[in-house]
Amino acid sequence: MTVPAQQRWLDGIAAARHELDRSSTAARVADLLRDEITTGRLCPGDRLPEEDLCRAIKVSRNTMREAFRLLVQERLLVHEFNRGVFVRRLTGDDLADLYRVRRILECEGVRGAREATPEALARVEAAVADGERAAERESWPDVGTADIRFHQALSALCGSPRIDEMTRHILAELRLVFHEMGSPREFHEPYLARNRRMADLLRAGETEAAERELRSYLDDAEAQLTRAYRDAE
Amino acid sequence: MTVPAQQRWLDGIAAARHELDRSSTAARVADLLRDEITTGRLCPGDRLPEEDLCRAIKVSRNTMREAFRLLVQERLLVHEFNRGVFVRRLTGDDLADLYRVRRILECEGVRGAREATPEALARVEAAVADGERAAERESWPDVGTADIRFHQALSALCGSPRIDEMTRHILAELRLVFHEMGSPREFHEPYLARNRRMADLLRAGETEAAERELRSYLDDAEAQLTRAYRDAE
């Protein structure tokens, strides 16, 4: 009887320890740069000169380049041979593809919601509640991140780690577009009520209605972004 | 009238040139290692010591590490901090997740086959034909790669570059498992006829039947691999 209990305890320790000190400096530099990008201090198209950044952050060129590689993999940066790295600038085709993938992954999650774990469903609910609280205190950037977490939670209903990772990347790319258009309030606020409705439908087990609602949400958001995107040129 | 023609021509040149000389040595080293892995000369769990490889391939440690990064991102290698890189060893959970994702992506492609481009449908047909030709001359590794290309083509019916890339990674991971079980002939041969049936159903526009066939294929393949996998321990 003591054996399985101890086993579970050790498993918990093992999982926690992994996050503890296993992190290279390149990964930490990447975290730093990722934050600069997702918060919009670095804009699409900006160039990241190696030497300047090395001097600023005080790491060697090699580690900086390793950090670049990590972010290139996440598609936040692009690397042009012999020219340097730049913050990614999304094209109209990219935008269309991002929503194409969102439709596939998030709708798949909603369709399978009845087989999803209670924890996964709870995270959907939690994200909606976070968004509503953030809206009450009028902190619109938080509304935006809650919105993103909501949709992350939807595709997480698939129960697949690889799908989770892909969605994380897709939504990180989308943040590049969000910053390209001003006034996060106007953009995110109208979607609060729709997220709430989707969550309620999911809890009631009405997955077909939830999927219809989700598709309409995605259509509207894509159209709005596409319009704003074309106007920016 | 000359302008658009010239424009298209220049676009063709530009696209080709991109693939031509824009390839870092790290990418070439990664190609080399990837080949070693997918052909099975490097087995899951094997360790790749930096210095030995640097001496063998005659590149510096930095470029070797850059090549490692690329393959880690493709999930063919795992990098354990301060311990080195190893050929990935898939767990049973990984196997289940790979088929979970395949079900989502390939079925989505099949469901949308009627809206797919003729080129995408042609690639499905071509992959089946390749497999049949390879079977006739009894070259079973080629049958295996044709099988993989067939399923790649199915998810490519989505028409999404990002889905394409994800499928490429998923199927590359699966090759790690294929090598863990012997006799590629026994494994791949029975699926030739089923691929042919799926392609025929797709051409006839019977997407529902094709999806049923695909799901049954995936169920059988996963069960077979899972069994072989459990026996290997």
Add this chain to the structure above:
DNA sequence: ATTGAAGGATTGTTGAACAATCCTTACCCT
């Protein structure tokens, strides 16, 4: 048998150096 402490081996990170490529500027020619 388990623990603890050297010791060697491997990886993590740095800095400097040189080659290759790109970009700018200034020049020359028509």
Add this chain to the structure above:
DNA sequence: AGGGTAAGGATTGTTCAACAATCCTTCAAT
């Protein structure tokens, strides 16, 4: 004046050598 060209500087690509940090093995001690 305008366009092509060559030189120069700036940036990136790649390598090398060194040291620090960490891991793994061995061996001794309790």
